[in-house]
Amino acid sequence: MTDRYQQIDFIIDYVKPRSIVEIGTWNGDRALAMASAALKHQNHLQYWGFDLFEDGSAKTDEEELNVKQHYSLDAVTDKLRYFQNDNSGFSFDLIRGNTRETLANTDPNVTVCDLAFIDGGHSVETIDSDYQALNRCQTVLFDDYYVPDENGACPDVKKFGCNELVETMPHWVLPVSDGIVSGGLVQMVLTGKLAQEFIDKA
Numbered sequence: 001m002t003d004r005y006q007q008i009d010f011i012i013d014y015v016k017p018r019s020i021v022e023i024g025t026w027n028g029d030r031a032l033a034m035a036s037a038a039l040k041h042q043n044h045l046q047y048w049g050f051d052l053f054e055d056g057s058a059k060t061d062e063e064e065l066n067v068k069q070h071y072s073l074d075a076v077t078d079k080l081r082y083f084q085n086d087n088s089g090f091s092f093d094l095i096r097g098n099t100r101e102t103l104a105n106t107d108p109n110v111t112v113c114d115l116a117f118i119d120g121g122h123s124v125e126t127i128d129s130d131y132q133a134l135n136r137c138q139t140v141l142f143d144d145y146y147v148p149d150e151n152g153a154c155p156d157v158k159k160f161g162c163n164e165l166v167e168t169m170p171h172w173v174l175p176v177s178d179g180i181v182s183g184g185l186v187q188m189v190l191t192g193k194l195a196q197e198f199i200d201k202a
């Protein structure tokens, strides 16, 4: 049984990124999975991870449709450092705070990295804002493309998810969907150079 996150490994095998930015680092496990996949192809990987970390609250959970537990910046830093001890080609920076603010003043290298994974806040305003900061990255992968389930349930795509944004650009919806507890299905979407290649080949 595959889940949608396993598709990221295929994308990394194809893109062979030297730099990755993840919006929504959460507990850091995805950072390590993506770094392990990238380090099969490159001697060095730079990872930037953005999250509210301990600034997450009941209010931000509601605004961003977040159902996941909050992890502290220190706890995730320790986890990534531990991985770095065995993987000296791994460099990382973690940036705490709301990406509507933190991405505005970020290292310019973040904005042109090889692979951006946008999986932070789920409100359309935050996803739009994250994409505006990262739209020059070579490949941009979004989580949170919502489709109705067999009962017709689906999050309100006018308020949440990347559906309306990706309709404005060439995009490729990845095939694996997962159920959402509150109803509906979620898929990932590729945009950027790789999406265009897939579209041209289809």
Ligand SMILES: C[S@@+](CC[C@H](N)C(=O)[O-])C[C@H]1O[C@@H](n2cnc3c(N)ncnc32)[C@H](O)[C@@H]1O
Binding pocket: 005, 022, 023, 024, 025, 026, 027, 029, 030, 050, 051, 052, 053, 056, 060, 064, 066, 068, 070, 097, 098, 099, 100, 119, 120, 121, 122, 126
């Ligand atoms: C779905 S989780 C990320 C999952 C992770 N990418 C993975 O693959 O395991 C979403 C994360 O985004 C963070 N988040 C939500 N809204 C945010 C915002 N406006 N700015 C920064 N981080 C945000 C939450 O704290 C949460 O850790």
